[in-house]
Amino acid sequence: MAEVKLFGNWGSPFSGRIEFALKLKGVEYEFIDEDIYNYKSPLLLKYNPVHKKIPVLVHNGKPICESLVILEYIDETWEKGPSLLPKDPYERALVRFWTKFLDEKCVPTLWKTCWSIGEEQEKAKEESTELLKILEGTLSDKKFFGGDSIGMVDIVANFISYWFIILQELAGLQVLTKEKFPKLGAWIDDYLNCNIIKENLPPKDKLTAYFRARFEAAAAAAK
Amino acid sequence: MAEELKLFRTWSSPFALRIVHALKIKGLEYETIFEDLSNKSDSLLQYNPIHKKVPVLVHNGKPICESLVILEYVDETWKQCPLLPRDPYEKAKARFWAKFGDDKLFSSIWNVFTTQGKEQEEPIAAAVQNLKPIEELLKEKKFFGGETIGYLDIAFGWTANIISILEEIMNLNLVDEEKFPLLSAWMQNFSNDPVIKECWPPRDKMIVKFQVMREKYLKAVVSQ
Numbered sequence: 001m002a003e004v005k006l007f008g009n010w011g012s013p014f015s016g017r018i019e020f021a022l023k024l025k026g027v028e029y030e031f032i033d034e035d036i037y038n039y040k041s042p043l044l045l046k047y048n049p050v051h052k053k054i055p056v057l058v059h060n061g062k063p064i065c066e067s068l069v070i071l072e073y074i075d076e077t078w079e080k081g082p083s084l085l086p087k088d089p090y091e092r093a094l095v096r097f098w099t100k101f102l103d104e105k106c107v108p109t110l111w112k113t114c115w116s117i118g119e120e121q122e123k124a125k126e127e128s129t130e131l132l133k134i135l136e137g138t139l140s141d142k143k144f145f146g147g148d149s150i151g152m153v154d155i156v157a158n159f160i161s162y163w164f165i166i167l168q169e170l171a172g173l174q175v176l177t178k179e180k181f182p183k184l185g186a187w188i189d190d191y192l193n194c195n196i197i198k199e200n201l202p203p204k205d206k207l208t209a210y211f212r213a214r215f216e217a218a219a220a221a222a223k
Numbered sequence: 224m225a226e227e228l229k230l231f232r233t234w235s236s237p238f239a240l241r242i243v244h245a246l247k248i249k250g251l252e253y254e255t256i257f258e259d260l261s262n263k264s265d266s267l268l269q270y271n272p273i274h275k276k277v278p279v280l281v282h283n284g285k286p287i288c289e290s291l292v293i294l295e296y297v298d299e300t301w302k303q304c305p306l307l308p309r310d311p312y313e314k315a316k317a318r319f320w321a322k323f324g325d326d327k328l329f330s331s332i333w334n335v336f337t338t339q340g341k342e343q344e345e346p347i348a349a350a351v352q353n354l355k356p357i358e359e360l361l362k363e364k365k366f367f368g369g370e371t372i373g374y375l376d377i378a379f380g381w382t383a384n385i386i387s388i389l390e391e392i393m394n395l396n397l398v399d400e401e402k403f404p405l406l407s408a409w410m411q412n413f414s415n416d417p418v419i420k421e422c423w424p425p426r427d428k429m430i431v432k433f434q435v436m437r438e439k440y441l442k443a444v445v446s447q
């Protein structure tokens with residue numbers, strides 16, 4: 001019998017991606033919530049000795065690490081249910097390009113924008129705005145990055161739809177607004193309205209409280 | 224319909240070399256456009272407006288960017304001589320290690336290359352640490368792909384191409400034959416493979432190029 005375990009964290013957008021994908025495919029799994037900022041469990045270190053990070057998917061005892069790698073593994077292993085990637089090789093190449101772009105450029109820059117201060121923050125804000133303009137352009141007249149329905153790019157962009165919105169508000173910023181980015185704004189509404197997504201997001205108040213505590217700790221440490 | 228395949232590359236880029244190897248293995252005809260990165264062509268900027276980098280593969284007018292993305296595209300479009308394993312778990316492992324090579328290993332080797340003296344000690348230790356799991360991967364295998372060159376060999380090709388050049392310039396032995404016997408043997412086997420050897424950039428030219436680069440980096444550090 002197939003045994004699927006997901007090592008993640010209740011608040012992480014990265015393990016969140018995997019949960020969405022598994023739920024979309026209708027795969028039963030056991031979620032192991034790791035308190036990654038304070039402690040890395042022996043099992044996590046065993047399954048991901050190289051990066052010591054979540055998410056890790058363990059399928060019949062075999063670990064798969066790195067969320068983009070896991071998402072493709074899920075799509076290839078559970079072929080029934082909605083596809084995360086299109087079938088056409090060129091369309092697949094575009095998905096891989098954009099997910100890489102999101103993970104390597106967008107997410108780190110948006111994250112940095114919220115956590116940095118002064119000149120560093122100004123620079124990060126400018127970079128974030130340029131990156132968001134590119135994403136706005138990519139959406140063009142599509143409802144989702146995946147077209148009419150959610151695909152892997154939408155799932156990987158999850159950070160922008162929810163976590164970043166909470167963070168930018170806590171940081172007193174207005175980098176991503178509906179006025180500046182109408183298409184992204186509409187995408188966020190449509191994305192968060194999808195049942196699979198909506199039902200599996202970490203609770204807003206819990207996440208806000210968690211980030212607020214981290215902001216306060218960072219501010220205290222800076223003094 | 225005749226296929227139109229163009230590859231934008233530079234003579235030295237190890238990432239572009241990945242695509243050269245893949246296209247060769249698949250037996251594909253294509254046109255090469257050599258770019259001067261200090262004076263990028265309009266075509267390159269049109270085909271890769273976001274990163275403005277090489278390699279870019281253009282297939283029937285449609286551009287694909289990012290070398291690992293291009294590798295998968297080539298493998299999925301032309302089914303002869305498969306590069307990636309069939310099994311999803313083996314595929315996942317190959318993708319994981321290719322990413323590790325690009326993200327962690329490359330930057331740790333680069334950190335060694337752009338430092339010297341006392342400042343180089345920590346980067347050297349980190350690079351050696353990152354080389355260890357790669358050595359492990361080669362247990363009982365000639366190539367990362369098994370008996371023949373595959374996706375992961377091509378993805379790690381830069382190590383066989385660049386590391387010995389950097390070592391010569393720095394007079395430093397990172398991939399020690401004693402500490403890394405399997406990796407050392409793999410580098411030899413990979414570089415000597417007829418398909419790979421044919422496309423290797425000239426070593427003396429590479430040495431000059433990287434020597435100049437190292438001097439620039441070290442000067443920049445001193446002037447800070």
